[in-house]
Amino acid sequence: MESKWTVVVASSVIAFILKITGYIIPEKYLEKPTIKSITNYVPIVMLSALVIVQTFSQGQSIVFDARLLGLIIAFVLLLLRAPFIIVVISAAVVSALFRYLFN
Amino acid sequence: MNIPSHASRSIVTRNAVSVGLATGLYGISFGALAVTSGFNFFQTQVLSLGLFSGASQFAVVGIIGAGGGSIAAIATSSLLGVRNGFYALSLANLLKLKSYKKVLGAQITIDESTAMAVANNNDEDLGRWAFWATGISVFVFWNIATAIGAFGAQFVTDPKSLGLDAAVAAAFLALLWPRLSNLRIRTVALIAGILAFALTPFVQPGIPVLASVLIAIFYGIREKK
Numbered sequence: 001m002e003s004k005w006t007v008v009v010a011s012s013v014i015a016f017i018l019k020i021t022g023y024i025i026p027e028k029y030l031e032k033p034t035i036k037s038i039t040n041y042v043p044i045v046m047l048s049a050l051v052i053v054q055t056f057s058q059g060q061s062i063v064f065d066a067r068l069l070g071l072i073i074a075f076v077l078l079l080l081r082a083p084f085i086i087v088v089i090s091a092a093v094v095s096a097l098f099r100y101l102f103n
Numbered sequence: 104m105n106i107p108s109h110a111s112r113s114i115v116t117r118n119a120v121s122v123g124l125a126t127g128l129y130g131i132s133f134g135a136l137a138v139t140s141g142f143n144f145f146q147t148q149v150l151s152l153g154l155f156s157g158a159s160q161f162a163v164v165g166i167i168g169a170g171g172g173s174i175a176a177i178a179t180s181s182l183l184g185v186r187n188g189f190y191a192l193s194l195a196n197l198l199k200l201k202s203y204k205k206v207l208g209a210q211i212t213i214d215e216s217t218a219m220a221v222a223n224n225n226d227e228d229l230g231r232w233a234f235w236a237t238g239i240s241v242f243v244f245w246n247i248a249t250a251i252g253a254f255g256a257q258f259v260t261d262p263k264s265l266g267l268d269a270a271v272a273a274a275f276l277a278l279l280w281p282r283l284s285n286l287r288i289r290t291v292a293l294i295a296g297i298l299a300f301a302l303t304p305f306v307q308p309g310i311p312v313l314a315s316v317l318i319a320i321f322y323g324i325r326e327k328k
Contacts (some may be wrong), residue, residue: 007173008146011163011180012153018184020209022191023200038323039189042316043158044288045295046183047279049315052296054165054272057303057311070269071276078280085128091273096266 070095115223115233122215123240126157127248129274133160134252136271139262140168144253151249155242156213158278159183165271166309175309182316190217197230211238291322 055071056062070091077087130151137147142164150160159180166176191212197220200208216238224230259265283289295318299311306314 003173004142004146004167007163007167007176008142008149008153010173010177011159012149012155014177014181015154015156015159015184015187016210018181018188019191019212020205022188022193022212023195023198023205023209025192034324034326036189037326038319039186041288041291041319041323043183043186044279044282044292045315045319046162046179046312047158047275047282048292048295049299049312050162050165050179050275051272051279052299053303053308053311054169054268054275056300057169057308059170059308060304060306062300062303066266067269067272070266071272074273074276078277083125083128084274084277085132087277088129088132088270088273092266092270094266095269096264099264099266 066095066098069098111223111226111229112232115219115229116236119219119233119236119240122219122237123244126215126241127244129157129277130245130248131252131255132270132274133157133164134249134254135256135259136161136168136252136267136274137164137249138253138256139259139265139267140164140271142167144250144257147253148246148249151246154180154184155210155245156184156187157245161271161274161278162312165275166312168268168271169308171309172307175307175313179309179312182313187212190214193217194220194234197224197227198234208234208238211235211242213238213241215241287322291318294318 051071055067056064073094074087074091077090082090133151134147137150137160138144142150150163154160154163162179162183163176166179167173191209194212194217198208211234216234219237220230220234223233256262259267262268279292283292295315298318299315302311302314
């Protein structure tokens, strides 16, 4: 419980510091194009890694289970331009159904 | 000047409310997923009030829910939050924030408010208006939605049976989706995914996601040669 509060408070404080730093420091210090393009890639690579880890990992093991089916449904729905909430709920429903039927 | 500005303000306000409502809908899923990942109602709400950045918030609950360590969760959240600092940097000249407004403005500097400010900054007043309207709208709806989701999820006993673990994966994919604008970015995303997959058996949970930043650094350096 206590460590969860640590995570909640620490990540919130750091997030705020990152935001306000941009308003405090002069732009010239961070105008380097390399830093900008790295920063553009950071959310891409991390979100991609999070998709994979959340779908396949169980601790340190790789498992193929109902989550993969949910992810495939999400992928198809995103291709069809479905809204966020539909994508998330469909993935949940499909993998829940799969578990209910086959586990 | 004043009259058309007033008319376009109401259009911008309407758009800001729509963006807030749409974002709010996934705030419900955040609230529900946070509680089923082991965060209590208040911790979940503080994440939406304080951390207030969708991708970082999903990352924190995803990593802790999957058994990752506190440091990995905080580091991942923070690395995902670096971009908000760059948004602030690019908005500073437009917004010209002073004293307490700097604090409030910083807190609502996120993807949505930045995008709306930039989209309307051909007229500086309108750009500022778009920033505040969108930021406040998203903040309010996101937090209300979080509370609804978190409250509802308290009655869920087995999150897996409801497929909520798959919902987290789908949420990350949906957050990633609009950023995959060209082939190069898709390739980088794919490589990062493969690296995370390959590392999973060998390192602690949470580390594969942090390691993906190396891919960003590699391609970021190569891009500007």
